[in-house]
Amino acid sequence: MMTILDSSVLPGIGQGPAARPVRLSVNNLNVGFSHHGTVRPVVRNVSFNLEEGQCVAIVGESGSGKSVTARTLVGLTGQHAVVDAGGIRLGDDDLTALSPKRWRSIRGRRIGFILQDALVSLDPLRPVGKEIEEALTLHGWGDRASRKRKVLDLLASVGVPAPRNRARQRPDELSGGLRQRALIASAIALDPEIVIADEPTTALDVTVQAQVLLLLEDMKRRGTSILLISHDLSVVAHLADQILVMSGGEVVEQGTAHSILTDPQHPYTQGLINAVPSRDTRGSRLAPAREVAPVHTAAHANDDHAGFDGPVLEATGLVKHFTAPDGSRTAAVNDVSFSLGRGETLGIVGESGSGKSTTARIALALENADAGTVRLLGQDWSAIPETRRRRLRKQISVVYQDPLSSFDPRWNTERILLDSLPAGAFATAAQRRERVLALLAQVGLPDSVLHRFPLQLSGGQRQRVAIARALAPSPSIVVLDEAVSALDVSIQAQILDLLVDLQRQFGLSYLFISHDLGVISHMSDRVLVMKDGFVVESGTADQIFTAPAHPYTKELLGALPTLDENHSVSVSPAASVPPATEGSAP
Amino acid sequence: MTRTLSSRPADAATAARRPILSPRVRRIVEKLVAAAVVLWGAATAAFLAQIALPGDRATTILNVRSGQTQLRTPEELASINAEYGLQNPILVQYLDYVGGLLRGDLGVSYQQHRPVWGIISEQVGATLTLTAVTLVLAWVLMIFWVTLTAGRGTKIRALGSGVDTVTAGLPPYWLGILLLLVFALGLGWFPVIGGTGVDGIVLPALTLAIPLAGFMGQATRTEFERSLTAPFIITARMRGMSDLNIRLRHVLRHAILPAVTLSGWAIGATISGAVIVESLFTRPGIGSVLITAVDSQDLPVVTGVVVLVAATYVVANLLVDLAYTVIDPRMRNS
Structure with missing residues (x-):
């Protein structure tokens, strides 16, 4: 023994x-x-x-x-x-x-156990203090009063400021960083x-991730x-x-x-x-080459707009307010302007709540801005009624993080793709089928997935179908809203490679939205950094990643984990000890 | 070119434009207004039903009182018309009626010639007791059965939901007779004739509670099994919590919301269901009042019961809304 x-x-x-x-x-x-x-x-x-x-x-x-x-x-x-x-x-x-x-x-x-995202890994109906206390109670630690004190000590030890107030709040009332700390406190309550x-x-x-790793x-x-x-x-x-x-x-x-x-x-x-993915991997492939020959198809020519050489998408002074549950109004997007050139990738990076997805929805004209305009291929886009937009709709499409929720679960791949073909573009059923097969080939999927349903596809395959659907109307612009965020790193690498190939092949412009700086730096020509609805910094990818000027950009870069084992993630003092007001209930 | 924006005060993005009433107060006010509208609607419908019935109302009243059906002389009718205000235009009668309701006056019974409120208040206690006991029994049965069988092996789960479905479909009348035969006549555990004693309420309450428990169980079971697989349940297991503790302390709270909604409906439905059970077990209560009143066309009493049931529904649903925010505090903000 x-x-x-x-x-x-x-x-x-x-x-x-x-x-x-x-x-x-x-x-x-x-x-x-x-x-x-x-x-x-x-x-x-x-x-x-x-x-x-x-x-x-x-x-x-x-x-x-x-x-x-x-x-x-x-x-x-x-x-x-x-x-x-x-x-x-x-x-x-x-x-x-x-x-x-x-x-x-x-x-x-x-043995203590920490799962991902405390929003779902702590009981959403109970204050976090009760959850931590439960760990003590279950193993008969101390009496009631000493347990209450211990909970506060534990919260303080994992860097939660004002633990007395935080202990009374539920996970949904706390910021991502604070509730993950609370989850950790409940796992280490008995010092396993x-x-x-x-x-x-x-x-x-990424900054919360850095805090947790520290x-x-x-x-x-x-x-x-x-x-x-x-x-x-x-x-x-x-x-x-x-x-x-x-x-x-x-x-x-x-x-x-x-x-x-x-x-x-x-x-x-x-x-x-x-x-x-990182800045150093730009222009190189992330995944081993797949046996997919490039497919050339004439169907992707945007004949009517091929001659246009200005910015394909131009946003000026976008503002969007939302009414919070307590009745106060918050600016989710505040004076955001950008332009996207043909064949270019514009990365928008920011943490949750920074307004990047709302910006994407305004660019797609799925949301009306309170102020500012968006022009698509030099024409009015945000300012015109939806009936007049339809003509231009096929020029801009979108891929979301979770395709499962944007697919009808009872439709198979073939029906999903047939449905996405622009009405009237293909005269016969044979032509439509040919186009669907061509789309599948473009995204590197075998014909056998045609008759499978979304739930029967792997995460990577589903995202490929989502990309094929976005390509179906032969758009000039594809908005990628956290399109690779739910994927494992190795699958993400394949999808990023595919996106780069498709951009080269068809001259696509990408509006690439992500919270992941590694992905953004790998993909983007130019980058917008967003925080609390504002663009805090914008510039070419090299400028942003080699010489960031704004403190927030520096903080994001410092928090980014890399493969360099000697590089320790850093957290700015402001992030490691969140201000006392953070995460307070509205 | 790299452009930067200097840091700004944190509250700049939050435009301070709050509504006059806080959302919570506004919600409560909205609920109370809605409740008042429902009550007014039920009372009006009951009034219109009286008006719409065929035949002269004064004649009906006299016939109800004497228990004989015959033609009445104008003199006889005139005194009745004066007593009940039937000579007034319908709009005036309606306003008198609504005004009476606001003062808590439900009118005067045709048959017993005394205030309806008096008749109802004598009997309503027994029915409300039956309703309360039914609800508690249904919850106890449902929680016990669901906690025991939900999320177990395939066979136990099938048994659990099978029993839910069967009991939810049992007709109370048949179930009541069955319980009487077995537990009162066969085993002699409970009295055959109910009365108001503690042991007299068990069988009538069970008659109503068993189908209700099955019904609520079906709704709860789905949520229960969904919650059992949630990540926060795994976290609780990782903390060293036992399965039974997890079911009782974490899962139940998430699973009972649908049953709480059903309870609001069940409080009203049990009062209506009491009609059958009270006659079956010869219990006093609002059910027997209603049956007598309907039989003899004693409309003020029928109207009074209708308004009472509507009021119970309204109160029950206000309580349900309140219970919701206690069980799921997130709803306070949504």
């Missing part, structure tokens, strides 16, 4: 990995799901050791088995799971044969020796062992000591963070590293 060394008697924790006790050891873990008697394996032969004050990261795409692995370690794999392991040991305890009661005493007390963080920063803005780093420094699960290598790069790369349920590569990041051996790992 192994003895656990008391960390306080260890001579210097940073001495070397060999001196640290192993807190969690996983040996040859196999997990499958049984369905009608047959077992479908989802995790095969995973082994690793997690030492005190160390971070092990499991990186892989959705469906790679990384989350199943994490949940198995707290005994919550699911009803139909078949777990078979050579051994899972938490300190002296064998986790392979525990009663439900024993499991409950370990969860929350010895191990914290498992499953995509803890996915769906968060918090995890701080916990690690104080001796907590962290198991970090992510699809994004750049998120784990500077935090992880060991990295496991998983694909299809298997560990394809495993080693120290340094060796994985600087000298990846497996092609899959290499692909993951190359897939991370």
Whole structure:
């Protein structure tokens, strides 16, 4: 039996990995799901050791088995799971044969678990303080009064200002950063020796992500062992000591963070590293080339506007107000102007609530601005009634973040694409079908997806269908509103490559909206940085990313995680300690 | 060229133009106005029904009182017309009627020749007690059954929702007789004739509560199973919470909103449903008053009951709205 060394008697924790006790050891873990008697394996032969004050990261795409692995370690794999392991040991305890009661005493007390986005990972009907207190109550910690005090201490320790007020607020009343901190506070309430963080920063803005990563780093420094699960290598790069790369349920590569990041051996790992978009990747491909020949089709010529050489889209002084639930009016978009040239990509970057999506909706004339005008191909666009806009509608189309919600779930791909063809453009059914097949080829999809329904397509395939639908009317401009934000890094890389190819092939202009600076810097010729409805900075991509002038742009760039393991994300003082007014209830 | 915009005060984007009433107060005022409109509509409909009935009303009143159907002399009718104000134009009668309602005066019974409010208030207590007990029983049954069976294995789930569907469809009349036969006549656990005692209310309340529990259960079960898979439930499990605790402390609160809505409707429906149950179990209550009044064409009493039921609906739905914001505080702002 192994003895656990008391960390306080260890001579210097940073001495070397060999001196640290192993807190969690996983040996040859196999997990499958049984369905009608047959077992479908989802995790095969995973082994690793997690030492005190160390971070092990499991990186892989959705469906790679990384989350199943994490949940198995707290005994919550699911009803139909078949777990078979050579051994899972938490300190002296064998986790392979525990009663439900024993499991409950370990969860929350010895292993803390952090899920993504606290908006849905904390009970939306209860104040966050109650959720944190629950973790203490469940394990019989202290009495009522001391628990209340402990909750405030915990909130303060994760950097939540004015904890007394915040503890009484619900997740929807707190900003993204504050509620994620509250979620972390509930996971570490009993100071567990191990914290498992499953995509803890996915769906968060980049500055919030940086705050969360710094918090995890701080916990690690104080001796907590962290198991970090992510699809994004750049998120784990500077935090992880060991990295496991998983694909299809298997560990394809495993080693120290340094060796994985600087000298990846497996092609899959290499692909993951190359897939991370950044300023340095501009003009190069992110994903390995796919076997799709460029398809040339005459149907995409915009004959009637081919001669026009001014800006294809021009917005001047856009203003849009919204009425908040409490009756006050807020400017979501404030004096925003931009122009988009033919074949150009204009990136609009900003965090949630910055007004970038509202700007996109005004550009698409789906929303009327309170002031300002939009001109499309040199013609009136925002100022004319919808009936007169229809003639120009086919010149501008849009791809959203989640195509699933913009597809009719009862329509198959063929019907979705047929429906998107401009009325009267193709005389016969044969011509329409030919056009649909050409569109599929352009977005690199096989003909076999024609008869599949949106739910039967993978996330990447769905986004390709959404792009094909946007291309169907042969537009001059495509608005991409967070079009790759919901995708895993490797799928995102393929879609970004596709978008670059299509732009070259058809001379498309992109209005590219994203919260992700890496993606924006990879794609954009020129960039607008938005905050609270204002454009705080605009310029060419090189200017913005090499010589940012506005403090907010600098803050965004500092928060961006990169593959450089020595680069630690930075958070400006203003962001690391949010002002007391942030997230207060209206 | 790089253009920048200097930092600005945080409140510049927020134009301070607040409405006079806070949204919350305005919502409450709107609800009260709507409630008043509903009550006025129900009262007016009841009044118009009286007017629309065939035959001379004074003759009807005399016949109801004497229990005989015969032609009346003008002298007899004149005194009745004077007593009930029937000689006035309809608009004046209507205004008198509405004015009486505002003062809490529901009119005078044709048959018993005394204020309707007196007749109703003697009986309404028993019915409201039955309604309250029914509602509580239905909630207890529903929560117990849903918590026990929702989100379990395939077979238990099928059993759970199967029982919901079957009980929701049970006719109260048939169910009441069945309960009487088994528990009162067969086992002798409860009295056959209800009365107002504690043990007398169990079977009548169950008769109404079982179908209601099934009905609410169907609505709750869907939400319950949806909530069970929510990420915040996983978080609670990761904290070391037991399954039963999760169901009771987290999931239920999310799942009961549809049942709360149904309860508002059920309070009104139970008062109507009481007609059958009260006669079946020979309980006193508003049901027997209504049956007697309808039989004898005692219209002021019928009208009074209609207005009372409408008022109960209105109050119940105001309570439901209130319960909503207590259960889901997010609704206060939306």
